[in-house]
Amino acid sequence: MIKVEMTREMFYGIKQNRKIARVTLFHELGHYFHNHHKDGKLDTEEYFQERYDAAKAGKVLQMEQEADLFAADYLGTEYTCEGLREVIDYTRKQAEAGIVTDEEETELAIAELERRIELLKK
Numbered sequence: 001m002i003k004v005e006m007t008r009e010m011f012y013g014i015k016q017n018r019k020i021a022r023v024t025l026f027h028e029l030g031h032y033f034h035n036h037h038k039d040g041k042l043d044t045e046e047y048f049q050e051r052y053d054a055a056k057a058g059k060v061l062q063m064e065q066e067a068d069l070f071a072a073d074y075l076g077t078e079y080t081c082e083g084l085r086e087v088i089d090y091t092r093k094q095a096e097a098g099i100v101t102d103e104e105e106t107e108l109a110i111a112e113l114e115r116r117i118e119l120l121k122k
Protein backbone atom coordinates (compact mmCIF):
# COMPACT_ATOMS: atom_id res chain seq x y z
CA MET A 1 0.00 0.00 0.00
CA ILE A 2 1.20 3.47 -0.74
CA LYS A 3 0.14 6.56 1.13
CA VAL A 4 -0.14 9.83 -0.76
CA GLU A 5 -0.23 12.98 1.27
CA MET A 6 -1.87 15.99 -0.33
CA THR A 7 -3.09 19.43 0.53
CA ARG A 8 -6.79 20.21 0.74
CA GLU A 9 -6.37 22.36 -2.39
CA MET A 10 -4.98 19.38 -4.29
CA PHE A 11 -7.66 17.01 -3.01
CA TYR A 12 -10.49 19.26 -4.20
CA GLY A 13 -8.58 20.02 -7.41
CA ILE A 14 -8.59 16.32 -8.24
CA LYS A 15 -12.26 15.99 -7.33
CA GLN A 16 -12.99 18.92 -9.65
CA ASN A 17 -10.90 17.31 -12.38
CA ARG A 18 -8.47 20.21 -12.55
CA LYS A 19 -5.51 19.71 -14.89
CA ILE A 20 -2.91 21.11 -12.52
CA ALA A 21 -4.03 18.75 -9.76
CA ARG A 22 -4.24 15.65 -11.97
CA VAL A 23 -0.84 16.26 -13.58
CA THR A 24 0.76 16.86 -10.18
CA LEU A 25 -0.78 13.68 -8.77
CA PHE A 26 0.30 11.52 -11.73
CA HIS A 27 3.79 13.05 -11.63
CA GLU A 28 4.05 12.04 -7.95
CA LEU A 29 2.70 8.56 -8.73
CA GLY A 30 5.42 8.35 -11.39
CA HIS A 31 8.01 8.81 -8.64
CA TYR A 32 6.37 5.93 -6.75
CA PHE A 33 6.17 3.79 -9.89
CA HIS A 34 9.89 4.25 -10.54
CA ASN A 35 10.69 3.65 -6.88
CA HIS A 36 12.37 7.05 -6.56
CA HIS A 37 11.51 7.19 -2.85
CA LYS A 38 13.47 4.07 -1.98
CA ASP A 39 16.54 5.82 -0.57
CA GLY A 40 14.53 8.63 1.00
CA LYS A 41 16.33 11.20 -1.09
CA LEU A 42 13.42 12.70 -3.01
CA ASP A 43 12.18 15.03 -0.28
CA THR A 44 15.56 16.16 0.98
CA GLU A 45 17.19 19.57 0.84
CA GLU A 46 20.05 17.92 -1.06
CA TYR A 47 17.68 16.79 -3.81
CA PHE A 48 16.14 20.26 -4.11
CA GLN A 49 19.64 21.70 -4.40
CA GLU A 50 20.46 19.24 -7.19
CA ARG A 51 17.27 20.25 -8.98
CA TYR A 52 18.15 23.93 -8.72
CA ASP A 53 21.72 23.35 -9.87
CA ALA A 54 20.39 21.38 -12.84
CA ALA A 55 17.86 24.13 -13.60
CA LYS A 56 20.65 26.73 -13.52
CA ALA A 57 22.45 24.66 -16.14
CA GLY A 58 19.24 24.42 -18.21
CA LYS A 59 18.80 20.77 -17.30
CA VAL A 60 16.22 18.57 -15.61
CA LEU A 61 17.05 15.69 -13.27
CA GLN A 62 16.33 12.29 -14.74
CA MET A 63 13.93 11.36 -11.92
CA GLU A 64 11.76 14.41 -12.66
CA GLN A 65 11.73 13.57 -16.34
CA GLU A 66 10.75 9.97 -15.62
CA ALA A 67 7.89 11.12 -13.40
CA ASP A 68 6.67 13.50 -16.14
CA LEU A 69 6.77 10.72 -18.73
CA PHE A 70 4.71 8.52 -16.42
CA ALA A 71 2.09 11.28 -16.17
CA ALA A 72 2.14 11.77 -19.96
CA ASP A 73 1.61 8.03 -20.52
CA TYR A 74 -1.66 8.24 -18.58
CA LEU A 75 -2.87 11.74 -19.31
CA GLY A 76 -1.35 12.42 -22.73
CA THR A 77 1.60 14.62 -23.61
CA GLU A 78 -0.41 17.74 -24.48
CA TYR A 79 -2.56 17.48 -21.35
CA THR A 80 0.54 17.04 -19.17
CA CYS A 81 2.25 20.04 -20.80
CA GLU A 82 -0.86 22.16 -20.19
CA GLY A 83 -0.90 21.03 -16.55
CA LEU A 84 2.77 22.00 -16.16
CA ARG A 85 1.97 25.39 -17.70
CA GLU A 86 -0.72 25.82 -15.05
CA VAL A 87 1.93 25.05 -12.42
CA ILE A 88 4.03 27.88 -13.93
CA ASP A 89 1.07 30.29 -13.68
CA TYR A 90 0.42 29.13 -10.11
CA THR A 91 4.09 29.65 -9.20
CA ARG A 92 4.01 33.19 -10.66
CA LYS A 93 0.84 34.01 -8.72
CA GLN A 94 2.39 32.73 -5.49
CA ALA A 95 5.35 35.04 -6.08
CA GLU A 96 3.14 38.03 -6.95
CA ALA A 97 1.09 37.45 -3.81
CA GLY A 98 4.29 37.40 -1.74
CA ILE A 99 3.72 33.80 -0.65
CA VAL A 100 7.06 32.82 -2.16
CA THR A 101 9.59 35.59 -1.67
CA ASP A 102 12.80 34.11 -3.06
CA GLU A 103 12.96 35.53 -6.59
CA GLU A 104 15.80 33.29 -7.73
CA GLU A 105 13.99 30.21 -6.45
CA THR A 106 10.85 31.25 -8.34
CA GLU A 107 12.74 31.91 -11.57
CA LEU A 108 14.59 28.59 -11.37
CA ALA A 109 11.40 26.67 -10.61
CA ILE A 110 9.79 28.25 -13.68
CA ALA A 111 12.87 27.60 -15.83
CA GLU A 112 12.82 23.95 -14.77
CA LEU A 113 9.10 23.63 -15.58
CA GLU A 114 9.64 25.20 -19.02
CA ARG A 115 12.48 22.78 -19.72
CA ARG A 116 10.32 19.85 -18.58
CA ILE A 117 7.61 20.91 -21.06
CA GLU A 118 10.21 21.11 -23.86
CA LEU A 119 11.52 17.64 -23.02
CA LEU A 120 8.04 16.14 -23.01
CA LYS A 121 7.38 17.52 -26.47
CA LYS A 122 10.45 15.80 -27.93
Ligand SMILES: [Zn+2]
Pocket residue numbers: 027028031063064067
Ligand atom coordinates in the same frame (compact mmCIF):
# COMPACT_ATOMS: atom_id res chain seq x y z
ZN1 LIG B 1 8.96 15.31 -9.07
